[in-house]
Amino acid sequence: NAGVTQTPKFRILKIGQSMTLQCTQDMNHNYMYWYRQDPGMGLKLIYYSVGAGITDKGEVPNGYNVSRSTTEDFPLRLELAAPSQTSVYFCASSYTDNEQFFGPGTRLTVL
């Protein structure tokens, strides 16, 4: 199986544009997470989900939205991109609260 997949790998956005970062997992994990990684700052949790239909805010949710209509997919939406959202975004999944499995990341630049 592919594990956690993310698309796109790279994206450049203009200020005010919107986009959706896709995340899919094929391990039937109920927990899914979105993190952002800024240089020298570690990973910060944006949103997470403990199952289909359930989402919750993490540490840095402002400017983002998520949905979880299926177990497999957990898209992250940026409605009005800002330069402060330039970052590397990682999606992860886990079975309950066990080991988290990470995707390869999406590098987003907002100009």
Next chain:
Amino acid sequence: AQRVTQPEKLLSVFKGAPVELKCNYSYSGSPELFWYVQYSRQRLQLLLRHISRESIKGFTADLNKGETSFHLKKPFAQEEDSAMYYCALRDNTDKLIFGTGTRLQVFP
């Protein structure tokens, strides 16, 4: 406040030298701690967790509640150990709090 501190951004050693990557935490209660690793061009992945008390790739980490530390150690570093290492703490809502990471460079 729940927090993970990795004081070193970069640690450089020669092959065969001992390695200690520092991690300190702040948590009231019984902590659950992890080390995650990201090798070049690979995904972030779990290296070890303290409850397993295991050695992975020669690395060990002991939880020291008195010093609130969970340092990662290896007696003899190898070039393939070069990577970014993150210490993480499971908080009281079952989410992970990550440290800022330490880049380990092992020179030949």
